[in-house]
Amino acid sequence: MDFVQNLDPSKLTLGLTVLSFIISPFAVPTYNLPIMLFGNVVAQSQESSDGQSLQLFAGLLGGSAIFDIIWMSKNEQNGFIRLLTIVLLIAKIPACIAFFLALRQRGGQFAGLGIRGGDLSGATVWDSMPGGFGGGGSNGYQNLDEERPTQFSRPAAPPSMPVPQQTAPAPAAPGTYQNV
Numbered sequence: 726m727d728f729v730q731n732l733d734p735s736k737l738t739l740g741l742t743v744l745s746f747i748i749s750p751f752a753v754p755t756y757n758l759p760i761m762l763f764g765n766v767v768a769q770s771q772e773s774s775d776g777q778s779l780q781l782f783a784g785l786l787g788g789s790a791i792f793d794i795i796w797m798s799k800n801e802q803n804g805f806i807r808l809l810t811i812v813l814l815i816a817k818i819p820a821c822i823a824f825f826l827a828l829r830q831r832g833g834q835f836a837g838l839g840i841r842g843g844d845l846s847g848a849t850v851w852d853s854m855p856g857g858f859g860g861g862g863s864n865g866y867q868n869l870d871e872e873r874p875t876q877f878s879r880p881a882a883p884p885s886m887p888v889p890q891q892t893a894p895a896p897a898a899p900g901t902y903q904n905v
Contacts, residue, residue: 732823735768741820744813751806754796757813760785764824776831783824790817 742761749758764782793814802810 732819734820734823734827735765737816737820737823738764738768741813741816744809744816748806748809748813752800752802753806753810754789754793756789756792760789764820776828779824779828779831783821783828786817786821786824790814790821793817 738761742758742765745758745761749755760782764786767778767782793810797807797810797814
């Protein structure tokens with residue numbers, strides 16, 4: 726694990742991008758080069774990004790490693806190109822771990838699970854659901870047994886001014902036009 730922590734994610738991604746570019750004209754998975762190019766851009770702007778793109782790249786990298794295995798089992802390759810594809814697949818594993826560690830160091834969350842370092846308390850998606858499924862802070866919904874708190878009651882409307890009544894217009898002479 727110390728070996729992976731000492732890896733520089735930007736240099737690792739640059740190496741994977743170069744390897745993906747070298748083997749791209751041959752019979753290899755076509756998604757590797759775009760993913761690596763995206764990762765290279767993410768790795769270069771790692772300090773300024775919000776963590777979501779870093780999380781996305783780490784997930785894409787891990788998922789593409791699984792798809793590489795499926796792709797290699799179904800397709801035939803030249804011996805040397807197959808060796809380079811296997812090297813790329815093996816290099817994806819420490820790269821994925823290095824990006825997850827970099828994400829953890831920056832305080833990021835993993836894969837939309839809402840798990841930040843094992844902390845499962847706090848706001849969840851259920852807190853924002855209609856019907857108050859979250860329990861705390863149910864956004865104005867209440868159980869039938871509860872009394873409604875005063876903080877949600879509406880203040881009384883201020884008294885309004887009486888509206889003056891309009892008088893009916895005088896009847897016009899017979900045979901003339903009237904404006905309404």
